[in-house]
Amino acid sequence: MDYATAWFYFSAFLLGMYLAFDGFDLGIGTLLFFVKDQKDRDVLVNTIAPVWDGNEVWFITWGAGIFAMWPALYAVLFSTFYLAIWLLAFLLIFRAVSFEFRNRNKELWDKLFALVSALIALVLGVVVGNLVQGIPIDAKGFHGSLLTLFRPFPLIVGLFVLFAVTWHGANWAVYKTTGKLQEQMRKHAFNFWLLTVIFLLLTVIGMKIWAPLRFERALTPLGLALTLIILIAGLLDGYLIKKGAEKLAFYISWLAFPLVVFLIYYTMYPYWVISTTDPNFKLSIYDLAASPLTLQAVLGVSVILAVIIMAYTLYVYRAFGGKVTEAEGYY
Template sequence: MEFFDLSIIWALIIGFGVIMYVLMDGFDLGLGILYPFAPDETSRDVMMNSVAPVWDGNETWLVLGGAGLLGAFPLVYSVFLPALYIGVFLMLAGLIFRGIAFEFRFKARRSRRWWNRAFCWGSAVAAFAQGAVVGAYIQGFAVEDFTYVGGALDWLTPFTVLTGLGLMIGYALLGATWLILKSEGHVQAWAYRIAPPLLVGVLAVFATISVWTPFVDGAVRSRWFDHLAVIWVLPALALGCALWLWRAVRRRQEGQPFVATLGLFIFTYLGLVASKWPVIVPPDHTIWDAASAPGSQLFLLIGVLFVIPIVLAYTAWTYWVFRGKVRPDDGYH
């Protein structure tokens, strides 16, 4: 197998791992963002119980993607970590606090409100940091001789703040539609009410980012307008999913809003990939520049090809076992 082929295969594997993490961990981060706005404590019990059995399995995709990225494209780590150290630290700290809250909130009595806050703030910080990292990837890094030469806070700009807030709203929408699917009664009614304004917020932020991005990255601007008929298919499909979501919520359908939101995320993600491909370390380092030796890639690929089916099977089995509606007295603790 040629080096060229291995690099593309690994790019597809890591891209798949990233979108799986965004979709599967996104809705429980979204529930954490919505936590303070829930109608009552019973609603918060339902929200946490709906993701308690699956949240840790969802993060498997983050570990898989991160480990694969280190082995297959080491240049990405050598640039991204110094450039995004603070952002990545905030993301991991948020995920840690969110995970601790899952374990302790169910057992706490007098201190439950503090674990509620840990769940909320941990989810919000992690979501914002992830969105800011995406924004930093779009705007690029100061790289010379495959070494990051910028400052520790160069990633934090008005553009990355917008992408961070945008992903928070997007995750909140994903959490609301998940709650529509998994809850009933007044909790589901509340989720139906908040989904439309969250969708409007997501579309407003996405539109602003779409207008701003060509001014941030000239290469993206050229690609968008040189391949207008092809690349704009993906935003059109994303808007189609948004319309589907709006109609499904108005008709009080339960499963379709969540599926439509997944589609909205998938087509937006594919639009980002199409805009930057094959650059993996902006502004101009491609996947072949960043790749490790072919022997290393092949060795890791053999292991990953065994691991991914197992993770997929475990994930499917977990969601099947915990299918159906969640009630306040349910839970695995």
């Protein structure tokens, strides 16, 4: 395996870890829309209070890796997704602000935190959907606007990501809470699990219609095996939610994210960018990569950094393990 390919799949690992860990944070935020009792909202926020900011380190590491290893890709992405990327950056900043300021006016800031969390998941999915489908770009640049990015297939992917993180967040809430709140979250977990499965199937169908080049990769033996594993895991999770196996249900939804990300990366390989207006215009991981020496030198350091981040993350989760009550945490 060459270093460009190694970095490509290592970035898949980093993004998968971000969605696995911070995904349930976004889900908890979105679930605040559905919880009326203030004490229950406090409990939900307390389940992520010690870990939410640390979870974002995976996203920062992923973004830094993309910038360092594929600097030309950054130029393409910013010319294409300029407003979308700035919108995402604003949402991430405002999410932190709303979290820290919620003790000033919980009713207001909880709604804003919920809105921002949902929009982050949606926009992330829309950006990924555009990379999968392809964008109206050629040698002269991007031909479109912000609204161009919100086409049917990217919107389907965006809603899939939104429902998936909300399902994941509900599984986390069931795992971390007790009593009536836990039962309420179990119902949400099943409902959003069902929506996630539906939109996963719609994403696969949409890929066949709007992204045939990517769909062909999904039909290879490895692509089909990954798809089958994801579907089985998803269906199993619905059964576990109904049976009350809260811990295993959360672990399966956690594992689903890196598997889905790896499958998406696999279908995209080796092209980061494909054009919907010029079939001959494609930008591969080799076209956009940094020098081989840079790829080789930074990979080992980045793997060590990822191991350190994982060790710290697991330590924090161990330190703050167990059920959460309204008397715990800060808010």
